[in-house]
Amino acid sequence: MTVPDIDWFEERAAIAEHDGGCSRSEAENLAARAQGFKNAEAYWQWLADYVVTKQIK
Template sequence: MLIPEIEAFEERAAIAEYDGGLSRAAAEDLAARQQGFRDRDQYWQWLADYVVARRLP
């Protein structure tokens, strides 16, 4: 089961965007893949589902 590390995701995306010159979308895709998600859409969907259900999927 994938459990996102939100702080690590945000930090990695920020570094990739500002230091790496990636777009925000590409930086979030990279950060999501580093946590085992397909892309940022899957990452954010996982978090949305968790918030709505208030339990791990």
């Protein structure tokens, strides 16, 4: 897996929230799934682990 695109994630989540009427949580889950993650929690955990280990898993 490559490092997720944080800018793309934030942009997609904002669009889903603003234009799609989703809650922020729902919007982040949609954006995370679009990058291959189970949900936003898994997305943020992956990024946190990457920052700590500097390794792509």
